Amino acid sequence: MLAAENIDLYYGASHILRRVNVVAEKGSVTCVLGRNGVGKTSLMRAIIGLQPIRAGRITWEGQDITGLRPDERARRGVALVPQGREIFPRLTVQENLETGLAPLPRQKRRLPDEIFSLFPVLRDMLRRRGGDLSGGQQQQLAIARALVTGPRLLILDEPTEGIQPSIIKEIERVIRDLAARGDMAILLVEQYFEFARALAHRYVVMERGEVVLSGDAHDMVESDVRRYLTV
Numbered sequence: 001m002l003a004a005e006n007i008d009l010y011y012g013a014s015h016i017l018r019r020v021n022v023v024a025e026k027g028s029v030t031c032v033l034g035r036n037g038v039g040k041t042s043l044m045r046a047i048i049g050l051q052p053i054r055a056g057r058i059t060w061e062g063q064d065i066t067g068l069r070p071d072e073r074a075r076r077g078v079a080l081v082p083q084g085r086e087i088f089p090r091l092t093v094q095e096n097l098e099t100g101l102a103p104l105p106r107q108k109r110r111l112p113d114e115i116f117s118l119f120p121v122l123r124d125m126l127r128r129r130g131g132d133l134s135g136g137q138q139q140q141l142a143i144a145r146a147l148v149t150g151p152r153l154l155i156l157d158e159p160t161e162g163i164q165p166s167i168i169k170e171i172e173r174v175i176r177d178l179a180a181r182g183d184m185a186i187l188l189v190e191q192y193f194e195f196a197r198a199l200a201h202r203y204v205v206m207e208r209g210e211v212v213l214s215g216d217a218h219d220m221v222e223s224d225v226r227r228y229l230t231v
Helices: 040-048 070-075 093-099 114-118 135-147 165-181 193-199 222-226
Strands: 002-011 014-024 029-033 055-060 078-081 153-157 185-190 202-207 210-216
Touching: 002 040, 014 029, 014 040, 014 055, 014 185, 014 202, 014 210, 029 040, 029 193, 040 078, 040 153, 040 185, 070 078, 078 135, 093 135, 114 135, 135 153, 135 165, 165 185, 165 193, 185 193, 193 222
Parallel strands: 029 185, 029 202, 078 153, 153 185
Antiparallel strands: 002 014, 002 055, 202 210
């Protein structure tokens, strides 16, 4: 299980996260919801190690990882699909996928066949440059790149942003299948309420750097959540 406890995070003098708590268990999806600018991406960056925290603790699989570098967390099975995809536009699809293998020992650096079972479209595009793919295809590539290491914690930061509905359905299917295997915890940042509700086992709603609602998805009150999502 992932447990981020009482996380305080600052950018300079700005207090971005205030005693934030979130957990993610293997075999389940925890959704973090909220408007733009409430601290969701900052929380993901703290969990992956890209942003140091001022106070609090992050544990994963029973070990305190608060002081570990991002590469050390990656070697412990933590993977991030960043907001905006951040693929390499001049590299081919295959080369983009291979960059995800960096945390693995050299003898294990090979692309698993499962990637192409989850995203069949990528097999036919291995020689195409990432920048030539559509936005939806780039998002599939970004998720596949995170999966090549066989992570046990998968963090997805707004994977539906700017994506056409048909690809959103594909991404929903993949996330559901990964959770159903039972060996991976999934932490999903979303603003698209229907997508989050369809996948979530647990949910957390953030406002101004704080958690204002949380609980089991089957206890979620739609009207309470939506008032923190509408502008």
